[in-house]
Amino acid sequence: MSRNNSLNSIKDEIDKKVKIVVVSKTRSKKEILDIYNKDHRDFGENKVQEILEKHEKLPKDIRWHFIGHLQTNKVKYIIPFISLVHSVDSLKLLEEINKRAKAKNKIIKCLIQVKIANEESKYGFKINEISDVMNYASELEHILIKGLMGMATNTDNNNLIDREFKLLNTEFKKYKSKIFNVLSMGMSNDYILAISNESNMLRLGSIIFEVRK
């Protein structure tokens, strides 16, 4: 089987309403171009240095998603081109994105990262902090909160993953609107469960890139 077959087969499998962000961290520009040439445009990275280099060298119509912990001192570098920041995990970060976006006269689309796993992810707001973040962000003119992002526990206990995704979807529905309409959850190991819990944005890395023998 040739490389990247799985992207198109996954796309065929899932509903058109579910968007795939191909997580291209650590992958070469050549590997990314192979997928780009199959008409895919959304790619996700988790390191500022890496996304800058790839953005510079790869086609300009790629929509770049930032999915990792973002340090405030690096926000300014990605503001000119970033399509969606999935990983807003502090008010300080929101402030900084707003400030840098204002300087560039832009509005930056963001997701609130929510900690739904027990110990797995260090970053993200607690469920009961979401409403405060929403209120806070509503005062920031250069921020557009598009939805929520979460990562389930890295486990083969499907019941646990299912519960965590359900929790995030329940929160998502409280705020859902024409603008607040992105639920980013699901990775290679758990995307089926994510879809069954109404995720509409998957972040897929290994399943897309691993060469099948």
Ligand SMILES: *Cc1c(COP(=O)(O)O)cnc(C)c1O
């Ligand atoms: C690496 C990463 C992914 C993709 O993980 P895979 O298991 O390779 O699909 C998704 N989301 C985030 C935040 C990541 O860091």
